[in-house]
Amino acid sequence: MRLLTVKGLDKKFKTVHAVKGIDFHIEQGEILGLLGPNGAGKSTTISMISTLLKPDGGDIIYNNESIIKNPKAIQENLGYVPQEIALYPMLSGRENLMFWGRAYGLKGSTLKKAVSEVSEIIGIDDRLKDKVKTYSGGMQRRLNIGVALLHNPELIIMDEPTVGIDPQSRKHILDTVLHLNKDKGMTVIYTSHYMEEVEYLCNRICIMDQGKIIAEGTKDELVKANNPKTNIHIKIDRDMESAIVKLKTIESVETVIEEEELIKIISKQDEQLFKNIIQVIGELDVTILSMDIQEPDLESVFLSLTGRVLRD
Ligand SMILES: Nc1ncnc2c1ncn2[C@@H]1O[C@H](COP(=O)(O)OP(=O)(O)OP(=O)(O)O)[C@@H](O)[C@H]1O
Ligand SMILES: [Mg+2]
Incomplete structure (x- = not known):
């Protein structure tokens, strides 16, 4: 009712x-x-x-x-x-x-x-x-x-x-x-x-x-309504700013933000995504410490809808 x-x-x-x-x-x-x-x-x-x-x-x-x-x-x-x-x-x-x-x-x-x-x-x-x-x-x-x-x-x-x-x-x-x-x-x-x-x-x-x-x-x-999107979190040892600029040049990537020492990426489905990420970061003098695919949650929904994080 x-x-x-x-x-x-x-x-x-x-x-x-x-x-x-x-x-x-x-x-x-x-x-x-x-x-x-x-x-x-x-x-x-x-x-x-x-x-x-x-x-x-x-x-x-x-x-x-x-x-x-x-x-x-x-x-x-x-x-x-x-x-x-x-x-x-x-x-x-x-x-x-x-x-x-x-x-x-x-x-x-x-x-x-x-x-x-x-x-x-x-x-x-x-x-x-x-x-x-x-x-x-x-x-x-x-x-x-x-x-x-x-x-x-x-x-x-x-x-x-x-x-x-x-x-x-x-x-x-x-x-x-x-x-x-x-x-x-x-x-x-x-x-x-x-x-x-x-x-x-x-x-x-x-x-x-x-x-x-x-x-x-x-x-x-x-x-589901915000799929298919891929969320990836990357940790690198230095120079996050340059990495973010580079990552934004990948065509399938929609949003890149920095939060809590992580680079968070939302991308359209793209088979070449991993390859492209490694390539653009490879052009910088940095080491990738970790790279994880995230299960989509409400935070990624919000991020994908607004380009911002849902935090204080
Ligand atoms: N009495 C008021 N006079 C003027 N502006 C107000 C008043 N109450 C709220 N606002 C403004 O209206 C907008 C929405 O405020 P509201 O308090 O509803 O947001 P909220 O989602 O509850 O935020 P929070 O998570 O901070 O509690 C804000 O920009 C706020 O500054
Ligand atoms: Mg309130």
């Missing part, structure tokens, strides 16, 4: 056209990934879905109803986890949950039950009595997610929930997303610029860049 449809959604800030008439949809029970680099327009998009920001154009349909005309249609069913932590640092974790639970209209034994269920999901029971200002970044994130779960929403939207936290909390959050989806039947929109997370969690992915959705599909579909 179609839960949400975004049609021609558009948002301009004074000088920035942040979201440029995008279309996408979410089926009930999906984990949809919104993947894109800094400034792509992810937060602006989900702020509009969460009714915190008014679009300049287009519509958002939730369960057959326009949420632009009737924001209530989504508000009661939505758990929104903002990119910035929104908690009271001087209150304990438990007090924060109680406060936000009341804000959602929960009270009495329903509130207590919701708080204890959410505490179990986010797994910080032993620290719930402590003030939030004493929590690590990862624990604050987990509590922030807990706040969005108190009213047991049918759709949960998370905006880059794992940025800048410890690996243990990161793993916990990813597992929580899967648990909420598989065991509680929640539909999820997961925003990230980490392609591994999106690959791991999401049924379907929208890749966003510069205010547009530039590709949409399952990981396999995205990779």
